[in-house]
Amino acid sequence: MPRRNPRGRVAVVIEVSELTKSYGGSVAVDHLSFTVRPGRVTGFLGPNGAGKTTTLRMILGLETPASGTATVSGVPFRSHPRGLRHAGALLDAHHVHGGRSATAHLSALARSNGIPRRRVDEVLEEVGLARVAKRRIGGFSLGMKQRLGIATALLGDPPVLLFDEPVNGMDPEGVLWMRRLFRRLAAEGRTVFLSSHLMSEMENTADDLVVIGRGRLIAAESLADFAARGTRPGVRVGTRRAAELTAVLTAAGASAAPGRAKGTSPDETGADTLFVTGLPADRIAALAHEHHILLTELTTHNASLEDAFMELTADSIEYVAGETR
Numbered sequence: 001m002p003r004r005n006p007r008g009r010v011a012v013v014i015e016v017s018e019l020t021k022s023y024g025g026s027v028a029v030d031h032l033s034f035t036v037r038p039g040r041v042t043g044f045l046g047p048n049g050a051g052k053t054t055t056l057r058m059i060l061g062l063e064t065p066a067s068g069t070a071t072v073s074g075v076p077f078r079s080h081p082r083g084l085r086h087a088g089a090l091l092d093a094h095h096v097h098g099g100r101s102a103t104a105h106l107s108a109l110a111r112s113n114g115i116p117r118r119r120v121d122e123v124l125e126e127v128g129l130a131r132v133a134k135r136r137i138g139g140f141s142l143g144m145k146q147r148l149g150i151a152t153a154l155l156g157d158p159p160v161l162l163f164d165e166p167v168n169g170m171d172p173e174g175v176l177w178m179r180r181l182f183r184r185l186a187a188e189g190r191t192v193f194l195s196s197h198l199m200s201e202m203e204n205t206a207d208d209l210v211v212i213g214r215g216r217l218i219a220a221e222s223l224a225d226f227a228a229r230g231t232r233p234g235v236r237v238g239t240r241r242a243a244e245l246t247a248v249l250t251a252a253g254a255s256a257a258p259g260r261a262k263g264t265s266p267d268e269t270g271a272d273t274l275f276v277t278g279l280p281a282d283r284i285a286a287l288a289h290e291h292h293i294l295l296t297e298l299t300t301h302n303a304s305l306e307d308a309f310m311e312l313t314a315d316s317i318e319y320v321a322g323e324t325r
């Protein structure tokens, strides 16, 4: 039964339920369930290899799940008769015929999807490619290809938009433009779902987050709720005598945990990093001084969204520099 919004219009949601997919015995997506709501930008986050692209491809019916379902406004995307007019997607910006012009590429798609020709010029204008519309796509930069991919997604003026790593290859001006575009599309009531492996890209763009790691759901909540997980203030302390300092700080009522990301080396001074909670920086400095322990770093740390993301996904990172799992 399709959901309806307060104005009585069908609210187009993406619903993923117990979705599972394996490749050659290794699980890429593992009993994944979440809902993406209209009128909001939802960020789909996870480290490299987490299963984001595979999930997006299953939502679009380009990949068949081993089990579970993915529906767009209540029906599997492939059984929807409106195609590009129902959902637009940017998956792989390179996956276009390089010998054609942007206009020819979009015109062919418009024709096969029953979309009026005028939309081609409108979307080219919208993404800033109108001036290069007649040039061969093969000569486009990655950023220009991303813009063309977005133009393709917008062509059918669809209520649902899915973008896989749209910010890849964009320059800072392009990133800002994209952020504003996503916000506007959501403000128009559309369902906007975009993937990224970088939290920083979502910080000023997303309203909601779906975070996955190793194919499994880690969090599905508002950005504000997610951020609240990361508000653990503390002090980062560098020292070559981490064990001694930990004992001193613990005796004074603080907690000290190794502060380095898994698999990274001590810094160039040979010092280790501790993340200390429960004592302010000046007190830590005084205790270290009292015990003649030299500190190489003392930084008060207001935990950020990035920290919440790193903490939550630390165990699901597939490849860690210098370490084989």
Ligand SMILES: Nc1ncnc2c1ncn2[C@@H]1O[C@H](COP(=O)(O)OP(=O)(O)OP(=O)(O)O)[C@@H](O)[C@H]1O
Binding pocket: 023, 027, 028, 046, 047, 048, 049, 050, 051, 052, 053, 054, 055, 196, 197
């Ligand atoms: N066609 C395929 N054949 C074999 N393995 C695959 C295939 N597609 C994906 N995988 C594997 O499935 C897992 C999930 O990959 P996926 O591309 O969905 O992750 P992702 O979160 O999009 O990663 P990234 O951020 O690196 O793009 C990875 O381990 C990947 O190697």
